[in-house]
Amino acid sequence: MNLYALLRVALRALAINKLRSLLTMLGIIIGVGAVIVMIAVGSGAQARVEEQIRSLGSNLLLILSGATTSGGVRMGFGSNLTLTEDDAAAIPREIPEVTAAPALRGSAQIVWGNQNWSTVIFGVTPEYLEVRQWEIAAGRRFDATDMAGAAKVCLIGQTVARQLFGGVDPVGQSIRVRRVPFTVVGVLEGKGQSMMGSDQDDLVIMPISTARKRVLGAANLAKQRSVGTIWVKVPEGNDMKAAEEQVRALLRQRHRLQPGQDDDFSLRNLEEVAAAQEASSRVLALLLAAVASVSLVVGGIGIMNIMLVSVTERTREIGLRRAVGARTRDILGQFLVEAVTLSLIGGLAGIALGVGAAFGIARIAGWRIVLSPEAVVLAVAFAFAIGVFFGFYPARKAARLNPVEALRFE
């Protein structure tokens, strides 16, 4: 019996018990659908993490003020500003080819006309945007002249631009930051969410000199030139580990730390952080797919169950087929094809369900999804394998029936 004939026999048998076939397929439909949705959501999350890593900029070291631990207790970063602008200036001087950008952070209420918005203020040097690989969408950056003169100019992030100005072009407008009038000279490009989930575009950037003198004030700062963070960019292709150690050694020396004494700053290699994030998002995606495939296996057990019932119900038919010349492999093929047909039709319906559900989730929950043809092929292949695996035992049972006893079966 050829495959086409077997397929016709299978389709007819399935059509006789339409509702039963449909219910049996439901397990596979849900299983395949779930696998596709989970892979779509998992790869979506992975894609987002990868994007965030790109938005961070590559080959970055982040130095934070304050010790990582103090007597085993984690301290809040930046609570004690141990880094200074001089540290930042020393780093590129002592370590060739690297760029360092100090940043002083604070928060402030900003006002434009009758609009106001509470946001984060960063006082930085012109290197900051270069180190963070942050382009501007409109206007200009500030330069050394602005720095020297502590000019009241600022760049704003996309979120601030939207919240404060709505549709109006912010460039050239005057805003008040803690009552001090500033001119918006440019708008930054959007960077989206950070890995920690915060909005990276909700900020105002100004020269660090201006921030210190006019906005953040000396009152809450311990030292005149202290900063919260220093970003260090290492050129592409350089050894990050080595650069990290050089920076650490330099800062320990500048801070006059004795051997055995803890660092009074903490150094992060962002690539490592990113890699860890990426790995965990990949594990999550795999886990989701694995959980979803459990439902596929459950669907497979449903197929096996129904096929066993079907073999018993059709014992006489099997005996008759044997009597008119069916070989054992014809019977095996017949029931195997029937099981695989169930699982494949279920698989195809599951793809439709899964793709639909994935788009639904993207639309309703706003999650990022990535639908890959590989995932679809994988799901169908899996459904096929389930059909073969769970259909084999009932089919073999049918093929092994003794024809005489099968014909006598009541």
Add this chain to the structure above:
Amino acid sequence: MPTALIQTRDLLKIYRVGDTEVRALDGVTMQITTGDFVAVMGPSGSGKSTFMNVLGCLDRPSGGEYLLDGRPVANLTDDALAEVRNRSVGFVFQNFNLLPRTSALENVELPLVYAGVAARERNLRAAEMIAKVGLAARGHHQPAQLSGGQQQRVAIARALVTRPKLILADEPTGALDSRTSLEIMALLQELNRTGMTVVIVTHENDIARFARRVLRFRDGRVVADEANPPLDAALMFAEEPVHA
């Protein structure tokens, strides 16, 4: 001299149920010549069905020899036996054994499917056989839409479709009324007249009368083997009063 289509010697079939041994066939030695019409009779449990299943290569004997058309079948593989059933034997059962929700034509085609015959030729031959048993108009009916006698005719058409040498019918009239039984016997006699070898199992002397020869079984043995001047079923059918 007519050749022996079936030759058996000391045929044994032993079933073991627990500690007891049931000798369903206990040394059957006999021959059936080509073109014969044999009725197998005997009390219930005497081994008639077992004998038919062995003759039809559906079951393997526990011992003894069996030559079908001069060829020993004892050493054939399962696949080879399936081919013998497909090509050389046509089975007819008491309960018809038609596939439900499947048209008469498709039921008749079934053996040809396993013979690997192409669809077009299958259709032609099935239609030819359906016409031969007088059901040309009912080809597309499903078994549930046919009377018992018509279903048995479809089953006979199915047994004939591969042009076998041998028809084995185990109580073919067991589920039919006497009038329909005559119809079926007339059909089998007609086939026999065209040279087909027919073996039927029956409990009824009225049915056995249509055979040329009667084999009587008891406890797995042949206890009598009588020639029988056969009655003509078609003639009797014509004379039978029609009951309303």
